[in-house]
Amino acid sequence: MEMKKQQVMYEEQKKLVQQQAQTKAQMARYEDELARKRMQAEHEAQRGLNSELVKMQEESSMRQEQLRRQTEEQIQAQRRQTDRERAEIERETIRVRVMAEAEGRAHEAKLAEEVNRRMLIERAGLEKDKWLSAINTTFDHIGGGLRAVLTDRDKLVATVGGLTALAAGVYTTREGARVVWAYIDRILGQPSLIRESSRGKYPWSKWISYKSLKSLFGKKAAQEAMKEGRGFGDVILHPALHKRIQHLAASTANTKAHQAPFRNMLFYGPPGTGKTMAAKELSMQSGLDYALMTGGDVAPLGSQAVTKIHELFNWAGKSRKGLLLFIDEADAFLCERNSNVMSEAQRSALNALLYRTGDQSRDIVLVLATNRPSDLDSAVADRIDEVLEFPLPGEDERVKLLSLYLEKYIAQAGTKKKGWKSLFRGQQDKIEVKNITEDVIREAARKMDGFSGREIAKTMASVQGAVYGSKQSVLDADLFREVIDYKVAEHQQRKIIAAEGG
Secondary structure, three states, X not given: OHHHHHHHHHHHHHHHHHHHHHHHHHHXXXXXXXXXHHHHHHHHHHHHHHHHHHHHHHHHHHHHHHHHHHHHHHHHHHHHHHHHHHHHHHHXXXXXXXXXXXXXXXXXXXXXXXXXXXXXXXXXXXXXXXXXXXXXXXHHHHHHHHHHHHHOHHHHHHHHHHHHHHHHHHHHXXXXXXXXXXXXXXXXXXXXXXXXXXXXOOOOHHHHOHHHHHHHHOHHHHHHHHHOOOOOOOOOOOHHHHHHHHHHHHHHHHHHHOOOOOOOEEEEOOOOOOHXXXXXXXXXXXXXXXXXXXXXXXXXXXXXXXXHHHHHHHHHOOOOOOEEEEEEOHHHOOEOOOOOOOOHHHHHHHHHHHHHOOOOOOOEEEEEEEOOHHHEOHHHHHOOOEEEEOOOOOHHHHHHHHHHHHHHHHHOOOOOOOOOOHHHHOOOOOOEEOOOOHHHHHHHHHHOOOOOHHHHHHHHHHHHXXXXXXXXXXXXXXXXXXXXXXXXXXXXXXXXXHHHHO
């Protein structure tokens, strides 16, 4: 019994130990679970804190970037304002200086004019006395002759009859010559629509005109210059466009030689890019005569426009060499016929031109020039075989143009020999050029982006005026840059005004 009792107690103690061990294991697992959950909660909290920190850093970076951009925009705005104020100050300074120099020149001219006036008055007094004495002597002789005629009746009758016959002959000759000349002018003369032509106003003009003789004997030299790439005079074109015009000149010359039909052309591009001068050179290199008309001259003719168009083409067809007819501002009367602004006379003139150009011609090359090719009538565009774009000159072309006009307006100023005309107009002062290097010219060409050839020529004329407006006729780099900057600012202002007007 004791042993059983001990055994029961042992069994109970054993169960108690096992229960305690299970309880401890459960407590350990529970504590581990709690520790794991606590660590997970701490990790989640840390992750959330990290994401908040990253978000705050991103927002701070964005705010800093926005502040930087605002600051930079403010700096740029202040810089632009400063540049505008500086340009305005420079323009005002140039204006004041030019006015002061002009006033000084005007004062000097006034003093010189006063001296010249006194000398002229003295000379006129001497001349007056001389002529008065000569007139008195002449009238004395005339008075004696008149007295002799009036006292003799036969001489008086003969004198009156002779004067009457002389007056009648003069009147008849004058009126007859006027009628004959009007007939000759209508038959042989140049049409009124032609503003300029290499043929001359009459068939015999080319034999008595110095300009025509010069172009006649200088044609071979001009063709050689074209082959060497320098045949456009004051027109500097893009090399690709220059090469294409050379090709067209050669093909046009071969077309005339083989009696094949000519090809009509369209030149389009901004104003002042050399379309008219290129057409002149094209006609010269191809061996054709040249004639220029303006589209704006057709509208004022009204109902006479059709007749004048036919007269023009009849006159052009008489050229033995073939004629290049250049129509500048072609959109003025060759615009779309559906346009409401076109009058009936303009529409009739357009139809007349379309009728005369319906078939390919062996006598006339039609070259149209316009700034807005989209305005041309579709039937006119159908007559065009070659289309050439004349863009604004690039940097290399602007460098060449600046060098060309620097030589023409500055370096060659005052170098011509004095002639009899200089006695009345005075001799142009010679200009000394200092420190105008290739780098200075290229710098100016970079600034003048968007300038046409005509604008560059006018700019160099302004440089010449600024040189003559200074105390000494000297052009240095500072004065050159000053005028270029002023003209660039003026060009930008014109673009703004044109954009606002548009």
